[in-house]
Amino acid sequence: MNKEELVELIKKGFLDISKLKLLLSDMNIVDIAEVFEELDREQIIQMFRILPKAIASDIFAYVDIEHQQTIIEALTDSEIGEIMNKLFVDDAVDFIEEMPANVVRRVLKNVRPEKRKQINQILQYPDDSAGSIMTTEFVDLREDEKVREAFDTIRTIGLNKETIYTCYVIRRDRMLVGVITAKDLLLARPSNRIGDIMDTNIVFAYTTDDREAIADLFQKYGLLAMPVVDKERRLVGIITVDDIVDVIVEESTEDIEKMAAIVPLDESYLKTGILQHAKNRFLWMLILMLSATITGTIISSFEDGLMALPILMAFIPMLMNTGGIAGSQSSTLIVRGIAVGEIALGDILLILWKELRVGMLCGLGLGLVNFIRVFIMNNNDWKLCLTITLSLFCTILMAKTVGSILPIFAKRLKIDPAIMSAPLLTTIVDAVSLIIYFSVAKLILGL
Amino acid sequence: MNKEELVELIKKGFLDISKLKLLLSDMNIVDIAEVFEELDREQIIQMFRILPKAIASDIFAYVDIEHQQTIIEALTDSEIGEIMNKLFVDDAVDFIEEMPANVVRRVLKNVRPEKRKQINQILQYPDDSAGSIMTTEFVDLREDEKVREAFDTIRTIGLNKETIYTCYVIRRDRMLVGVITAKDLLLARPSNRIGDIMDTNIVFAYTTDDREAIADLFQKYGLLAMPVVDKERRLVGIITVDDIVDVIVEESTEDIEKMAAIVPLDESYLKTGILQHAKNRFLWMLILMLSATITGTIISSFEDGLMALPILMAFIPMLMNTGGIAGSQSSTLIVRGIAVGEIALGDILLILWKELRVGMLCGLGLGLVNFIRVFIMNNNDWKLCLTITLSLFCTILMAKTVGSILPIFAKRLKIDPAIMSAPLLTTIVDAVSLIIYFSVAKLILGL
Numbered sequence: 001m002n003k004e005e006l007v008e009l010i011k012k013g014f015l016d017i018s019k020l021k022l023l024l025s026d027m028n029i030v031d032i033a034e035v036f037e038e039l040d041r042e043q044i045i046q047m048f049r050i051l052p053k054a055i056a057s058d059i060f061a062y063v064d065i066e067h068q069q070t071i072i073e074a075l076t077d078s079e080i081g082e083i084m085n086k087l088f089v090d091d092a093v094d095f096i097e098e099m100p101a102n103v104v105r106r107v108l109k110n111v112r113p114e115k116r117k118q119i120n121q122i123l124q125y126p127d128d129s130a131g132s133i134m135t136t137e138f139v140d141l142r143e144d145e146k147v148r149e150a151f152d153t154i155r156t157i158g159l160n161k162e163t164i165y166t167c168y169v170i171r172r173d174r175m176l177v178g179v180i181t182a183k184d185l186l187l188a189r190p191s192n193r194i195g196d197i198m199d200t201n202i203v204f205a206y207t208t209d210d211r212e213a214i215a216d217l218f219q220k221y222g223l224l225a226m227p228v229v230d231k232e233r234r235l236v237g238i239i240t241v242d243d244i245v246d247v248i249v250e251e252s253t254e255d256i257e258k259m260a261a262i263v264p265l266d267e268s269y270l271k272t273g274i275l276q277h278a279k280n281r282f283l284w285m286l287i288l289m290l291s292a293t294i295t296g297t298i299i300s301s302f303e304d305g306l307m308a309l310p311i312l313m314a315f316i317p318m319l320m321n322t323g324g325i326a327g328s329q330s331s332t333l334i335v336r337g338i339a340v341g342e343i344a345l346g347d348i349l350l351i352l353w354k355e356l357r358v359g360m361l362c363g364l365g366l367g368l369v370n371f372i373r374v375f376i377m378n379n380n381d382w383k384l385c386l387t388i389t390l391s392l393f394c395t396i397l398m399a400k401t402v403g404s405i406l407p408i409f410a411k412r413l414k415i416d417p418a419i420m421s422a423p424l425l426t427t428i429v430d431a432v433s434l435i436i437y438f439s440v441a442k443l444i445l446g447l
Numbered sequence: 448m449n450k451e452e453l454v455e456l457i458k459k460g461f462l463d464i465s466k467l468k469l470l471l472s473d474m475n476i477v478d479i480a481e482v483f484e485e486l487d488r489e490q491i492i493q494m495f496r497i498l499p500k501a502i503a504s505d506i507f508a509y510v511d512i513e514h515q516q517t518i519i520e521a522l523t524d525s526e527i528g529e530i531m532n533k534l535f536v537d538d539a540v541d542f543i544e545e546m547p548a549n550v551v552r553r554v555l556k557n558v559r560p561e562k563r564k565q566i567n568q569i570l571q572y573p574d575d576s577a578g579s580i581m582t583t584e585f586v587d588l589r590e591d592e593k594v595r596e597a598f599d600t601i602r603t604i605g606l607n608k609e610t611i612y613t614c615y616v617i618r619r620d621r622m623l624v625g626v627i628t629a630k631d632l633l634l635a636r637p638s639n640r641i642g643d644i645m646d647t648n649i650v651f652a653y654t655t656d657d658r659e660a661i662a663d664l665f666q667k668y669g670l671l672a673m674p675v676v677d678k679e680r681r682l683v684g685i686i687t688v689d690d691i692v693d694v695i696v697e698e699s700t701e702d703i704e705k706m707a708a709i710v711p712l713d714e715s716y717l718k719t720g721i722l723q724h725a726k727n728r729f730l731w732m733l734i735l736m737l738s739a740t741i742t743g744t745i746i747s748s749f750e751d752g753l754m755a756l757p758i759l760m761a762f763i764p765m766l767m768n769t770g771g772i773a774g775s776q777s778s779t780l781i782v783r784g785i786a787v788g789e790i791a792l793g794d795i796l797l798i799l800w801k802e803l804r805v806g807m808l809c810g811l812g813l814g815l816v817n818f819i820r821v822f823i824m825n826n827n828d829w830k831l832c833l834t835i836t837l838s839l840f841c842t843i844l845m846a847k848t849v850g851s852i853l854p855i856f857a858k859r860l861k862i863d864p865a866i867m868s869a870p871l872l873t874t875i876v877d878a879v880s881l882i883i884y885f886s887v888a889k890l891i892l893g894l
Binding site: 269274 | 739760773873
């Protein structure tokens with residue numbers, strides 16, 4: 001049975017509890033969570049209560065935030081405690097961060113003290129830091145434990161899949177000294193000492209490290225999990241690869257939004273209100289609108305020339321658009337190259353030389369097409385032709401240069417290169433392409 | 448010692464073999480691979496030969512493609528065989544795909560027949576398919592095996608970390624019937640029958656499935672690995688999360704490139720030659736340049752009006768730019784929303800209604816600022832003011848509408864919405880904003 005059919009049956013009340021339990025037992029918890037999101041309030045709570053206790057908190061972690069709130073508000077204090085105590089700390093934090101204050105108070109009141117402390121600790125880390133995405137559930141071993149004891153520890157803790165395949169070896173003062181994988185343990189003899197077979201070459205993060213940099217490390221080293229330590233290198237948590245996958249997607253989305261001159265949204269498109277949408281787009285629109293005063297002034301200053309040969313006006317959008325796209329192609333490639341670590345600041349001359357040649361090739365090709373088109377459409381006026389074509393060629397070269405240098409300058413000045421992309425580039429390329437156009441026109445057409 | 452220091456020492460020949468071996472033994476293989484990339488040909492080969500055999504192929508997998516070629520070309524046939532036989536099939540395929548024919552022949556000749564068959568099989572799957580990114584190394588168990596036997600199998604196969612934590616249960620005909628995690632095995636009794644404790648609710652992919660859709664499944668279900676089956680549901684390989692992380696980054700890069708009107712690059716920015724760069728950018732530049740004929744024609748058709756009131760010319764770039772950014776903000780959000788699965792085609796009316804209101808808010812705000820600016824800068828000419836402001840407002844509304852609808856139409860027509868973003872949107876918004884402008888000017892200013 002697929003999800004839609006199940007939702008249909010539940011909505012119509014066709015399923016009694018035992019049949020529903022049977023159906024759910026064979027489903028993936030993520031899919032069950034999706035079923036919840038299709039139901040109305042009463043049905044959600046009814047259904048949540050019949051779930052086996054063992055999986056209820058797992059499913060809760062996958063339900064979306066509104067339905068999580070619905071469920072929590074309907075549960076008793078002791079039920080809340082049960083769910084929250086079983087929930088991974090990072091999932092609990094994700095949930096609590098989105099809840100109104102009264103719900104947060106009620107939730108924290110019913111969590112056992114130790115877990116409450118862990119939750120409060122993670123809540124204090126700044127957004128986008130390693131501390132904010134870590135979880136505090138992990139398997140920690142001691143150097144003088146034996147492999148056989150390690151297996152007992154793993155079996156007792158019995159944690160979820162992501163958190164058990166790498167174990168962390170700590171000293172008495174909780175300093176991280178090594179890692180050991182479940183594979184190493186399986187291949188070792190039961191009597192081996194952990195300290196003898198652990199790997200002391202550890203890739204780790206500090207709680208304050210930026211989550212994007214951590215995602216890069218996961219990618220570079222192909223990690224499944226990474227330990228997080230405090231300033232004194234004491235182990236405080238781990239970050240698992242499933243959270244990193246989310247980070248990578250979110251960071252790409254942020255970059256894409258910045259490149260399109262949007263302040264990144266905190267929520268998904270549909271969940272963001274229209275006021276917030278307007279707010280996140282208004283600033284850059286305003287800046288671009290006002291900066292167009294410059295182009296307006298340039299055009300006005302050449303008014304006499306344009307009045308003398310009005311056909312020149314018709315080519316302004318073509319020049320500005322072609323320049324605009326030439327520049328944004330270059331800047332987009334550089335911004336992305338920097339983001340994924342393929343381009344370093346030292347590559348600036350290499351890039352400039354590359355873009356100049358690419359610009360030359362594109363400029364020659366487009367110039368040729370343009371020459372033919374203008375020549376045919378404007379009664380073989382070769383002087384006009386030459387003016388437009390030469391301006392186009394210079395504009396493309398200029399746009400490619402500016403587009404490739406701006407992101408690198410931004411990075412050098414520690415400004416986010418993605419932000420440079422749309423607004424500043426457009427302003428510069430528009431203004432300079434007009435100056436090029438009118439200068440060439442004066443020169444060739446003598447206006 | 449950090450990487451730079453080590454490279455320096457090796458280059459200067461300050462390290463004898465035993466000291467070098469000692470230093471390398473404490474380093475992460477990914478970092479060793481990076482050291483290779485800094486050395487010249489002779490040193491690379493010398494250093495590669497002193498590596499412990501056990502890790503040489505692991506390191507080889509992380510070295511970049513040019514240096515892989517350098518190494519392979521310098522090795523003897525039997526050394527090549529040793530490396531390739533130990534290499535994971537997916538890493539071997541990644542390497543072979545980039546090599547010239549003569550290297551490929553030599554490599555395949557020295558691989559053992561069974562592995563050669565697996566490599567050839569994967570090479571046949573189309574790019575971007577599940578088959579092309581899977582590996583054929585995995586632990587397969589039978590339903591009537593006992594847990595204790597399963598551990599023996601895992602120990603014997605002794606595979607790498609990604610491939611051991613989920614085992615796949617197959618029937619005699621290799622049909623996939625269940626999965627079981629190392630955690631389940633650890634928590635089970637040694638005498639348990641695999642068939643009794645395996646999970647039959649499997650998230651799997653077919654060899655021909657698109658890798659982007661598979662990445663979505665990894666994200667949705669928080670997977671570490673996914674089995675890949677053929678048409679008859681026989682298990683042929685697995686995909687591991689580290690490869691999925693790469694897929695997610697690459698797919699985001701492709702989307703970003705498409706949105707910036709670039710045909711996606713196959714290689715990184717720096718490794719792509721200038722001819723290829725020019726080729727991948729030329730087409731959309733050409734299309735945009737030619738489509739600007741439309742705006743040119745519209746401007747020419749209003750030449751008399753512009754000659755009568757030349758100041759109108761100065762506002763054309765402002766209108767076109769503000770419209771352009773308003774449209775690209777909307778289309779970017781929708782394109783990305785579709786890509787990450789937050790927006791469905793059925794949301795079109797919801798989106799349109801949202802964008803209209805956002806457009807209205809932004810339009811009112813920008814209109815107000817614009818009105819004041821134009822009023823002050825143009826001698827309190829309120830008719831001109833009204834013309835510009837009204838045109839601006841209508842342009843923003845139009846751009847937001849077009850920008851939000853185009854990607855959804857594209858998706859409906861099964862065209863990649865990212866491609867729609869820049870070129871078609873720019874053309875439409877530019878042309879329509881001019882028509883709006885000139886119509887409003889005729890109406891209010893009576894030109």
